[in-house]
């Protein structure tokens with residue numbers, strides 16, 4: 001109740017009509033649903049933005065614990081960046097309903113939907129939400145393909161410029177710098193993973209498919225039978241068989257996934273469990289997108305070398 005009163009007070013202070021532009025020189029308050037989107041927003045916004053992520057780097061982006069503090073953060077936002085493609089379906093819509101902020105309403109300049117410019121992989125032909133599947137509009141974990149991130153960085157620059165036209169030149173310059181660095185680092189990352197072309201991997205969730213596609217890694221199985229559905233003994237037996245048949249040895253898990261399950265499968269296949277987070281900040285010194293990708297690529301290359 002206290003939260004709602006506070007929000008009503010906040011709403012009357014901060015909410016403007018859709019498309020409200022900020023005064024020149026004002027720092028934009030940018031909110032991203034996940035730390036990876038926040039990291040890209042910091043690169044593009046530079047010192048003209050302050051950026052907050054709603055999800056912790058160690059939280060599953062599909063299942064974020066919604067808190068009253070998130071409402072306050074969303075209420076004060078000039079810009080909201082979401083992954084989209086229903087990545088945040090389980091928690092963001094109800095927060096937005098209660099945050100009362102037209103600046104970040106769907107379709108407003110202050111709302112960026114990252115998935116909009118992305119060529120989605122794994123769009124399902126049939127889908128049954130009641131079974132617990134969470135990838136209804138295709139695979140929403142597209143941030144590990146650096147070329148996707150360039151598209152999203154462009155979208156962010158575009159929206160920031162609409163909301164703060166006085167900063168447009170700066171956002172454009174930051175975008176150019178970001179894109180150039182992605183191009184340069186991509187060559188480096190590809191070189192590091194080149195010796196492992198078509199190497200076979202298993203992941204817990206379908207969260208590394210864009211990385212696999214970009215870097216020629218072959219993800220042969222997932223511990224979840226379908227995205228969002230917990231591993232069953234029958235499915236895990238199938239994973240073990242597939243790993244034995246294909247020679248896959250590396251099982252990738254993120255901090256919020258069930259490592260014990262992965263360990264059990266690894267024991268039966270003489271495999272190894274590799275801890276890998278796709279969110280900046282889950283592991284020390286991975287706060288920027290580039291530091292994160294350095295970490296992901298190097299960790300994978302080391303594991304695949306060991307498994308050879």
Ligand SMILES: [Zn+2]
Pocket residue numbers: 062134135140141205206207227
């Ligand atoms: Zn997912």
